[in-house]
Amino acid sequence: MAEELISPIRQGAHDIAVERERMRRRRVYRLAAVILLAEAWVITAALLDRPVLPRLPAMDPFLVTIVIFFAAMLLIVVLTTVGTSRSPHLVYRPEQVDVRLDDVIGIDPVKEDVRRSIDLFQTHRRFADQMGGTPRRGLLFEGLPGTGKTLTAKAMAAEAGVPFLFVSATSFQSMYYGATARKIRAYFRALRTTARREGGAIGFIEEIDAIALRRGGMLGAAPSGVPSAASACVSSSSGPLPGLRGTTTNAVISEGTGGVVNELLVQMQSFDEPTGLDKLVNRMIAAVNLLLPGHKQLKQRRPGRAPILLIAATNRADSLDPALLRPGRFDRHLTFSAPDAHGRRALVDHFLARRSHEVSLDDPVLRDRIAAATNGWTPVMVEHLLDEALVNALRRGSTTMSFHDVEQARITEMVGIGQPVRYTEAEQRLIATHEAGHATVAWLVAPNRTLEVLTIIRRGDALGLLAHNDCEEVWTHSQYDLQALVQIAMGGWVAEELFYGHTSTGPASDLAAATRTAAQMVGAAGMTGSLVSFLAVDRDLVSAVLADHASREQLEGVLDEARSSVRRLLSRNRHLVEALRDALLERHELIGPEITDVLERAQSMAEVRAARPVLAQAVAGRIGTSPAA
Structure with missing residues (x-):
């Protein structure tokens, strides 16, 4: 069927x-x-x-003036009242929407469900009358900003060939008491009217959490998600760092939302409300039925089924009122996640097809590199990256972007714009040593990570930094991966201690990042012996681990072990730190392969120097003389 x-x-x-x-x-x-x-x-x-x-009767001009004045005053009052209760939506006709589902790239996991929803919407009458089903009335799009929720809703309206009634939830809000509920009623009334007039309509409420927060009487603890290790990390000499932390979601209490949420709940159940003519006819039939016996009662009109599909978008689905999320209101929840490597590659192809670029960017290998380097990026971020690459091309006097332009734009988006800072010679050498320690440890202990940027140019709050990422797209991290992240964070601290005999304030943010990662191992992932998860309590993960004496000792053990391992590692590889330090002092910034080239060259030279005494001894043994001779 x-x-x-x-x-x-x-x-x-x-x-x-x-x-x-x-x-x-x-x-x-x-x-x-x-x-x-x-x-x-x-x-x-x-x-x-x-x-x-008909001819107008003759009237006194003074009387006409008075009538016009009072009519104008009455009109102003009426328009003020109507204006505060008017629906704030915008209507887009199908021919006005220039996007189709084929143009929405990077949402392959949900696109099939979207197409199925369109099919059910287009055959709602047969689905209900012939198959006895209840058509879907509401879809909830949830996900990060820029993942294509609004674009997908527009594409659905264009594919279905019906008007698209777009409204932002914040536009319902009003300073007048009760006006918000009136605007919501007006919007749903317009939605029903348009659906009956046009054969169907799709409504879209952007950021619905602005008017549909959890009511105070229905609070509940939302489940806490398990944080995962960050795949892209930055080790800096100064300033705050993104790191690992336990996440908890608190129920939202907002006074005055109850009436608005109640109105929204009622309207979502009123898609089949009778029209004005139906109400008048039914009222007349009801009056006649009062005079008729029971077996001769006239049948009243049933409300026609309005072909409506309401779509709402939010990135805070856990804060919505639970009554909205039940079947019959929002029947389907679709999660828009950041695209995977295949989705990002499709996005790169799609956006480059519309932008001027050099022939070299048609190479599949370069496009794969762009897709791999944008792990975790949303479609809007990828599009913005290529726009910034065009800006870079324009600055150098070209009308076509190159791969170098894309890389420069990606680095700027990832670590910020470089700011000229005049360091003292000693401070510059200290920062270069610190960052060289991070990069050396990352190269030695984490071969599965790509070294992207190593710089002593100030970007944001960081005086210098190392940006590194997973070589491949991964969704889980092993105990070895997390230990490597802790060791990389310790690299700068240990390098300062080895080369200067003391440390500065630079590693403060590195220690914070190492603490957060170690807390993930101790209090969430069960990697240090204890199976107790502090994510089960509604509290910050790091705070919970530090407050527990046994867990704090385990945390200290992880950090001490990482520091000892890094100290032994860098003591044996001082030449690598020195090579990177000197390269940074000379060029101030190393990008991608430039970092590994310096390290590989230094390692090769060290192996050659180590091999010379052995070779000399072997030659001396063959000719029967000592190496000194």
Whole structure:
């Protein structure tokens, strides 16, 4: 039965098109009737020698002025009242929307469900009448900003061929008491009217959490998500760092939201509300039925099913009122996540097809590198990256972007714009040593990570930094991965201690990042012996671990072990730190392969120097003399 229902859709025959054609013909017939009546009146007036329009009676101009004044005052009052209760939505006709589902890239996991929702919307009458199902009335799009929620909703309206009523939830809010509820009623009234007039309509409420927060009487603890290790990390000499922390979600208490949420709940159950004509006819039938016996009662009109699909978008779905999330209101929840490597590659192809670029960027290998380097980026971020690359190309006097322009734009987006700072010679050498320690440890202990940027140029709050990322897209991290992150964070601290005999204030943010990662190992992932998870309590993970004496000792053990391991590692590889330090002092910034080239060259030279005494001894042994001779 489902295949029989879907197959006509593929051929273009669906309930929405039939309904729209029926409504179009009805409007044509009504217009023709009005024109015929007007023409009959003109002909009758001509035959009877009467004026087509009645003549206005003579009136005193002073009286007319007074009437106009009071009418204007009354009109102002009425318009003020109506204006505060008017629906703030915008209507887009299908032909005004220039995007289709094929243009929405990077949402492959949800695109099939979106297409299925369109199919059900287009065959809502057959799905209900022939199959006995209840059509979907509401879809909730949740996900990070810039993942394509609004674009997908517009594409759905264009694919379905119905008007798209867009409204921002904040536009419902008003300074007048009760006006917010009136605006919500006006919006749903417009949605029903448009659906009946056009054969269907899709409504979209942007950022619905602005008017649908959890009511105070229905509070509940939302489940806390398990934080995962960050795949992209930054080790800096100064300033705050992104790191690992336990996340908890508190229920939102907002006074005055109860009435607004209640109105929204009622309206979402009122899609099939009778029209004004139906109400009048039913009222008349009810009056007649009062005079009739029970077995002769007249049947009242049933409200027609309005073909409406309401879509709402939010990035705070856990704060919405639970009554909104039940079936019958928002029947389907679709999560828009950041695209994976295949989705990002498709996005790169899609955006580059519309932007001027050099022929070299048509190389699949370079496009794969761009997709791999933007792990965790949303479609909007990828598009913005290529726009910034065009800006870089324009600055150097070209009209086509190159791969170097894309890389420069990515580095700027990732670590910020470089700020010129005049360091003292000693301070510059200290910062270079610190960052070289981070990079050396990362190269030695984490071969599965890509070294992206090593700089002593100030960016944001960081006087210098190392940016590194996973070589491949991964969703989980092992105990070794987290230990490596702790060791990389310790690299700068240990390098300062080895080369200067003391440390500065630079490693403060590194120690904070190492503490957060170690707290993840101790208090959430069960990697240090204890299986107790502090994510089970509604509290910050790091604070919970530090407050527990046994867990704090385990945390200290992880950090001490990492520091000892890094100290042994850098003591054996001082030449690598020195090589990177000297390269940073000379060039101030190393990008990607430039970092590994310095390290590999230094390692090769060290191996050659170590091999010379062995070679000399071997030669001396063959000729029967000592190495000194």
